[in-house]
Amino acid sequence: MSGYMDRFIADARRRETLVVQPRMGFGNIATMRAGLRDVHDLDFPVVGTITVDSYTRVGDHVSSIERLRAGEELNGYPIVSHPMEKTREMLAGLYGPGFPIQVRHGTALPLRVIESLVLAGLDTTEGGPVSYCMPYSRLPLEYAVSAWAESCRYLVGEVEHGHIESFGGCLLGQLCPPSLLIAMTVLEGLFFAQHGVRSMSLSYAQGTHDDQDRAAVRVLRALAQEYLPSVTWHVVLYTYMGLFPSTPDGATELIRSSARLARDTSCERLIVKTVSEAWQIPSVAENLDALRVASAAAGGPRVAAVPQEKEYFDEIMEEARCLIEEVLNLDADVGAALTRAFALGLLDIPFCLHADNQNRTTCVLDDQGALKWGDIGNLPFRGSVRQNAMGQLESSELYRMLNHVAHRYDHGQPNREKGDDGKS
Template identity: 75%
Template sequence: MSGYLDRFVAEARSRGELVVQPRMGFGTIDTMRAGLREVAALGIPAVGTITVDSYTRVGDHVRPLERLMEGEELNGYPIVTHRPERTRDMLDGLYGPSFPIQVRHGTALPQKVIESLVRAGLDTTEGGPVSYCLPYSRLPLAQAVEAWAEGCRFLANETERGHIESFGGCLLGQLCPPSLLVAMTVLEGRFFLQHGVRYMSLSYAQGTHGDQDRGALRALRELARLYLGDATWHVVLYTYMGLFPRTPAGAIALIGDSARLARDTGCERLIVKTVSEAWQIPSVAENVRALRLAATAMPGSRNAAPALEEAFFAEVLEEARCIVDAVLNLDPDVGKALIRAFETGILDIPFCLHRDNRHEATCTLDERGALMWGNAGNLPISGRTRQAEVAPLRSGDLYRMLNHVADRYDNGPAGRRIVSRPGEELNDRSF
């Protein structure tokens, strides 16, 4: 029957515990198993991750085998290349009710990945027709929509409780106003439902302003209740997905703030980054330390929401609902509606270079450091929330925006507290 993830998350929530999860994948069977075993042994509510390699993401299932035979390491697990029975053996004794495992892959054509994970006995993955196409692929959106429809139907038909986590809330989230991220994850949730997937998680990426994030996460829950019917869902927060602090102390502070944001807002699961994100692919040990840090971060004080959070909640809720309604009104088939929405600019992702994106909407940071619309293009948001047009961004403006969070944490009190070079070992007290 499986469905381990949903039950595991629900049980953790009933105990008031936050579920943490790394972003981790390795090419060989033995290394991947060793990494999963380390996460499973943590003694905290944690979900295992199998992240696939970059060759598999673009549909190349031969090159991974060649690289492994040459003794090279891959940047992820080639789940299509490894035979399902070998993956089953790798999971034996680890995967189960007390340790769910999710496959994360980043491919616009997910059929082979989904088939492979199901054949290996797994039933949980992530992505979506838009969120795994526009930032990662040059494939036409229409092709990705059809591929994801096929993948969803396979997962729904071949598993009892197949689960997909929409990546819509992370779609270039470091430079995208949260209303569009919230709308996208809700729309992908509707897409999953239409193709038979009733178990899902809804993502949101930590942004540039805490009150804005708290308001946005409240709006996401409100809209999920309105639009996702009888689906079983929970909310997953991602530690900031943009350029990460370069100082260990700055990174530690940001990871801790993401954990407190998750707890403050009732998120059930947190995808955790590591201290070394800015300069290397994290090791197993670094992932384990980051998970411990996130799991032990103290929640912030949650009395009455401040006025600014309430204002952001109202703004994101209004904008996101306008976007969702406008898209769903285009066609009863959600996939066709998504394609038409990008054609007309009703959906338009700032700074996304995909050819099916209109490239009219832009984002800026206001004086508070919050993500706001620069030019809203043809997005169907009301006059009250539509931002005034601003001058075209210069390269220096974009650079400043991309580095805003990293600079704030590196140059603030936390970033100055510990001086360390990339690669230096930090003792456990630093976490």
């Protein structure tokens, strides 16, 4: 089968060009094809996206078609419900070596979606046993782990180059210290590899502080080289996942800053948001504009690391490695280790209300605007990490955290190349 994603990314890496990708999906087949065609026709490296609808995400494969027949719009493409021959016709002449397409779905039980994308001739998707269960589902974690193990085995059994992108680096990313995001995406990568996947991407969501993010992506790359030496992988960055700026200028600058972050840290791919994220589902035109902005912003020279990045790098590396090692020491089966780690609180996602998450940890913004641990619950940190935890979080502080990035960019925060003080 194809393996288009790996070859496309490898070619872009050789040319030192960032690949950009939208998050769009439409229920109507003709509209979905038109959107893919417009992305395909851009004159810089892009990956196409088919994002599935919310009915499909929860396993309802009837309501989506009923809504379409009633003339309503969906927030994604019901890949399980549309006739397979129609989906193949939609992809004809677009999907190929110069235009990989990824199916993005948000499903804790992904087998039906993965079966459908394989039947459509595709081989690339995203998710993970934790990252698509904890934020999006009430399903017990052990069920999601079992379902994802089965789905991984199905994918690699049916296609030669099945590719999965861990969503672990985006777990409530706007309110989560980088070390947990990195540990989760590496652990999900190890889970995929244990079930036969040999082609994957590892995610990280842009956070609240440029230097901290730059250090974090470098930590992710270093740990991936150490823990995943026998698979093909690349790093994908997400434009900020939290509350987006409400002004066009602020939103555009945040998109640019994510592209510069991706460029400076050698990320191979960037998932791009649009200027309308704060108030509506983006149109095709808005997605195209955002892709152009991001691609152009990534075209400048890389900015060298600043001294503060070394401090962040050492801190994040110590925490992330500790989390990974503690989980791997629990069980040789990575899925069983993940389930046990959450039961013991050795993994604990701040502000995540899933029943299998202890929800004892919190994070805060320090006086520099970087994400730090507030309460570390039962996380296995020792020494300086435990001593430097910043304590309980007030409700007013949570509100400030949620609005921090949007407020900065809506009020003209200087960009990274000028420094935090606005000086060149």
